[in-house]
């Protein structure tokens with residue numbers, strides 16, 4: 712059942728040297744609400760791409776398109792050279808086994824032990840694997856996140872950071888080629904956040920996976936990213952390495968990375984009630 716990642720596959724032939732995910736002219740509307748506006752992006756194999764942007768700007772929706780948990784209104788999504796946005800749920804099943812995901816809502820099953828949580832995807836996808844083999848995989852995955860020995864614990868008795876790590880062990884149970892992280896450090900204190908950052912780096916190194924991390928934690932973004940993409944109003948407004956983003960001339964990028972409130976938001980605040988703008992001092996909005 713072990714599947715080796717193959718990073719020597721040829722490029723997908725359309726000029727992108729080493730794209731594993733290719734999104735072309737993706738527009739997503741919910742009713743009349745435009746959430747993604749003609750977004751094109753290629754995700755490089757073996758690298759860590761971080762997607763930043765304010766709450767509600769479409770980060771999670773974009774990430775869900777990568778595994779077709781959302782379907783485009785218009786545009787295309789390809790994975791490993793194959794178009795996937797039109798596949799049936801059944802066909803998507805085998806595509807999705809090549810991904811591991813750590814979603815915000817993707818909590819552990821509380822009624823299952825740590826080991827049972829990690830076994831779950833293995834038993835779903837491989838019906839005839841031996842029990843002893845599964846136990847070995849569980850042990851190896853837990854060791855990878857520093858939690859071997861916690862097999863018989865239940866999620867309720869773990870800290871928030873430990874639960875995230877178990878969820879990560881579950882996400883890597885099937886040896887994914889791509890790991891999607893949606894706000895992996897949200898709700899964790901700085902030290903526990905940094906453990907998650909280190910794990911993201913470690914998994915990239917040890918498993919040669921492609922990582923995609925959605926976050927609004929800039930400390931985490933700078934630490935793990937090979938490349939940072941900023942989404943704003945459904946469009947990509949910045950795309951480059953950490954230095955490129957730090958020095959970016961776009962005022963919206965600077966406001967976001969420095970945790971400052973923008974003019975648009977101030978205008979909304981000024982409109983809502985009789986509050987004088989001067990009451991909103993910059994320090995009120997600093998993290």
Ligand SMILES: Nc1ncnc2c1ncn2[C@@H]1O[C@H](COP(=O)(O)OP(=O)(O)O)[C@@H](O)[C@H]1O
Pocket residue numbers: 741746764765766767768769770771772773
């Ligand atoms: N299933 C859905 N139906 C309707 N609107 C949605 C749905 N999913 C997301 N949205 C809307 O799309 C926008 C982007 O959401 P999301 O991608 O979750 O933002 P974030 O950048 O915070 O992850 C939000 O305005 C959200 O309300």
Ligand SMILES: [Mg+2]
Pocket residue numbers: 770771772893
């Ligand atoms: Mg989100």
